[in-house]
Amino acid sequence: MQLNPDGKQWTSLAKTESSLCYLLTVRVIRARNIHQADVLSHTDCYVSLWLPTASNDKFQTKAISNCKDPVWNETFYFRIQSQVKNVLELALYDKDVVTQDDHLFTVYFDIAKLSLGEEVFMHFKCDSQRQEELEVGFALDNISGPPETIITNGVLVSRKICCLEVQVVEKKKKKEKKSKKEFSFKVQGSYEGTQDIVLGSNLLFSSSSPAKFHYARYKQPTLDVTLPEKKRSPSSHSRVCDTGSPNVELHSIPSGKNMILAEDKRFDLYMKAEDCPDRLDVRLGFDLCIQEQDFLCKRKNYVIPALRKVLQLEQDLLDHETPVVAVMTTGGGMRSLTALYGSLRGLKKLGVLDCATYLTGLSGTTWTMSNLYRDADWSQKDLDEQISEARKHMTKCKINSFSFEYLKYYKKQLCQRKREGRKTSFIDLWGLVLESFLHDGKDNHRLSDQQRAIDRGQNPLPIYTAVNVKNNYSTLDFKEWVEFTPYEVGLQKYGVFVRTEDFGSEFFMGRLMKKVPESRICFLEGMWSSLFSFNVLYIWNLSHSSEDFWHRWTRDQIDNIEEEPPLPVRPQELRTRLRTPAGPLGSALRAVLTDRACIAQEHSFLRGLQMHSDYLENPRFCRWKDTVLDTFPNQLTPSDEFLSLVDTGFFINTSIMPLLKPERKVDVILHLNYSAGSQIQPLDQTCKYCSEQGIVFPRVDVSEEDRKKLKECYLFDGSETPGAPVLLFFPLVNDTFQKYKAPGQRRSESEMEDGNVDLYGRCSPYSTYSLQYTEKEYDRLVQLAEYNILNNQHLIIRALRTAVARKRQIKE
Incomplete structure (x- = not known):
């Protein structure tokens, strides 16, 4: 068990060991x-x-x-x-x-x-x-x-680090003319790298604030010191560096003892090295954090009575009989933002929304999710107010977002992020533009603020997704799933997580070195939906479906x-x-092929950590091992200073991966698809990926006839794949909605036009890159998505009953 800096507990599978x-x-x-x-x-x-x-x-x-x-x-x-x-x-x-x-x-x-x-x-x-x-x-x-004390979860290893303090004490004669002296200290491989100290004072004695270096003792680093230049004689026109600059091998310094590094008529140098505590500020482990485990217990207070009502049971389900239901969404720009509102309202009317434990998203659906979770009780309401507010922003003119006043605001915000020590890019600007598209004025909401919306289990737990990529590699060759919740951000592949409040801060060997203020959520939205992180190879793959070239x-x-x-x-x-x-x-x-137009970079909380000697045999790592560099430990993410994060859609337009984490034990997944083009392609890609990775996933069998004209919903119960969740697939199609305004209610002649929703035609207003809808276009898309849910209530109930029956059978 580990403790957060604020004293809260984190569950951890990490062990502290003495190793030779x-x-x-x-x-x-x-x-x-x-x-x-x-x-x-x-x-x-x-x-x-x-x-x-x-x-x-x-x-x-x-x-x-x-x-x-x-x-x-x-x-x-x-x-x-x-x-x-x-x-x-x-x-x-x-x-x-x-x-x-x-x-x-x-x-x-x-x-x-x-x-x-x-x-x-x-x-x-x-x-x-x-x-x-x-x-x-x-x-x-x-x-x-x-032996050395290490902390490991079987995939990553955190090793002992030390903190070196170097202090300069200046000596001066009373009549000596004031002059500045510059000292330079360097510890290669340390977190700080190089630090300079400049002294200059009228005091008899003056001392600097110590220069600090955090370094790994096992690498046997050296402290390199450059002393101030001093004049040879008053007649000399040249200045030379002091040749007595000391260099010290740090592994030989005893811990906790003040030592004199150098003595001079002008100054004294002192240093002291101390071991840093073994407590980590990252969570090394593959289990759910204790906050999420606590949420799951609270969420059952809403799920169990909701399932009893939806399934018309005579009594409440027992804990072991209660399935974990998840709502999973895909991206699709403003189309997915709008359609998700309709889908959620449909689930709310059926009483199914309260049956859901998780809600996952990427790209455009993250905009809907982040809007909803500003309201601590959003899923307990009818959603009409939220849909009306989104309608106002979806139909407003977006040209004002590029006015001179807004441009000044964007510049100010980007400069502030630079001052905080972040690497800024066009993705940050895109996040600010999104903020102006979807809100009135500055939005101070942060991801960690969403803890209020789940503190009683009153809403499903939101999970946002991205992928970590690497320079000179396509997403087919290198990508790592990253998940964001109001509690923590992490990479399940390595079993490493940080508190959401600390994401973007600087870490070294699992220790928090520099706290950076948590980003406003608009910057995360820009990263989750980084439409501009494409490269030539991505476009090539879209047209050729092959990387042979x-x-x-x-x-x-x-x-x-x-x-x-x-x-x-x-x-x-x-x-x-x-x-x-x-x-x-x-x-x-x-x-040329792999260079991305722009990318979101955040300080890596894996920096300095090393791969365990048996990491390739760890079953949890193997589950997500799918990059060409997985057998090149020196080049994996722990060696990088920054995470390079892009929209998950640059690999597969799905947010399903966090739900396939075995520890979450998801039994039913409602797959809400809002993709452009082929509606079945993301699901096919997911099936292929899971098959290659050995991840349990239901068999998806859609006939060629259906692929030409998809129905509103498909149920894949996973009966032929033991342990697989039940999957309900909702493609975004306009089928019976053309003739029915509600399940069982035919349209009149005057209402037929409302059922004509052109989703994917050449002249469709719902292109992924459309930024503005008319009021009619917005309303029709919301109504279509809601109708497709309501019209397939029978399949949703069948999926829930199947999951309950399996849970009971396992217990027996």
Whole structure:
């Protein structure tokens, strides 16, 4: 169990352990038959060694000139943590004087293959045709000193960090002329990096506020100090740096003891290092946070009587008989915003809204959700007031949002975010424009404020979704699901979460370093619906439904390679691999294809955390493991300073993934689809994704005839897939609504026009990029979405009864 900074408890599966460290010795011996990279001469080879789990530095051998069989015989040492996935990268370069050094290839070697106390000499077969080979010796030995205390959830590891304080005390003679002295301190790999102190005072003695550095002791960093320049003599015109600048290896400093770093006639330098507490400000765990567990208990007070009424039961369901029902929505701009109001009003009229425990959204439906949850009791009302308010904003002219006064307001807000330490982009501006589209004036609402709307369990728990992406990769190659609730924000793949109030703040190794004010929700809405985060590859995929072109011409070549002697490979260990980078043309093409127009970047709360040695075998990680970098631990999200977040629709237009988290135990999902184009495509994509990931999901069987003309609702009970939720699929179609204004009530001749709702035609007013509707267009879309719910009450009741029967059967 962990405590929040405010004293509230978080459930956590993380464990605090004492774990041994080892000494890794790497001897780079030689290479053979290296192919000629230069036209006029053989290669000038050197090897770069990078083990980021052990050191901040990249080391390299000397360069051997004009030789295809270079011999180095250089030795390097690393202190490694046994519970961390340590993958050594050995990169071979051809040194160039004029141009950038040529990167020939990189060998990835998992240190876990080595046995303690043994020395092995490895021959990595880099190219069998040319018989290229890299020879390296390895030894793994015990190291003196106490074990390291780590905190881990089996996927991520948080390690011990220290805080170094450096203080400058200035000495001055009474008659000495006032002058400024500038000191520069640097700890590479620390959270702070570099800090400067400038002194200058008429006082006899003056001291600075201490410069602080938070760093990982295991990486054995060095404090680099640059002292002020001082004059040689009054006649000299030059100023030189003091050559006595001290550099200190921080791992040798005793904890908690004040030490003199340097003494001078002008000043004294003092330093003190102390261990930071083991308490984390992130939650490492895969279970639901305790606030959500508490909500689930309270929500049953609304769900159980609602189910009794809807299903016409004689008595209340028992706790174990009560299904968890979720309403899931898709994006679609203003179309989805408007249609969701109608769907929710339909569910409210049927009494089903009070049966729902969760409500998830992305893109345009997040705008509806964030509006609704400003009202602490919205689902207990008839929704007419909320629909009327949204109508006012949907039908108003949007040109005023680009007036001079608004532009000044936008600039002021963006400048404020920069002062807070955020990276701003066009996405933030889009969020402010949305605020003006959907509200009157500034909206101070924040996501954490929505806790008021669920504190008694009176409304479904809202979950908003986004995906984390990476530069130089498409969403098909790299994406990670991110979920937002009023309680916390997190990535289920890694089992790491932060309080919603702390999202956007700066973290290091799981500790909160700099608190940044929580964003107003309009900035999150801009990110959740970042329509402008597309790239060329995304457009290519829309038209070709294939990435063959991308894979063939722009991807680095990665192959498993042979090694001698062959080492045993256990399931959690990685095969030795060789990466050959794409050529200059391929790299340039890759940059063009994957560069996104704009992206929302927030400080990563995973920064500094490391992957556990067995993370690839952790069943929770495996459930969401689907990126090309999942077996490259040095390049996963914990190594990034920022999260790069985009609209979930850039992968699949669905917000269903948080509901498939096993811990939420969702039994029934009402899938409300508002996609443009094919209504069935997002569901097909979800089925394919779940099948590939091994996620339990009901079989979706829609006939070809139905695919040409979809009905209003489909029930997929998941009977052939044990453990799958019951799925009710509501495509946004205009079927019987054309002839019926309400279930069982035919339209008169004068009312037929109201049933003519052109959803997806060329002249449709409901395009995803439409920003304004007429009052008739708005009203008709709301009424259509409401009608499609009401007209399929029988299927909703059948789905709920099926779920109750299964819950009872499991208990028996």
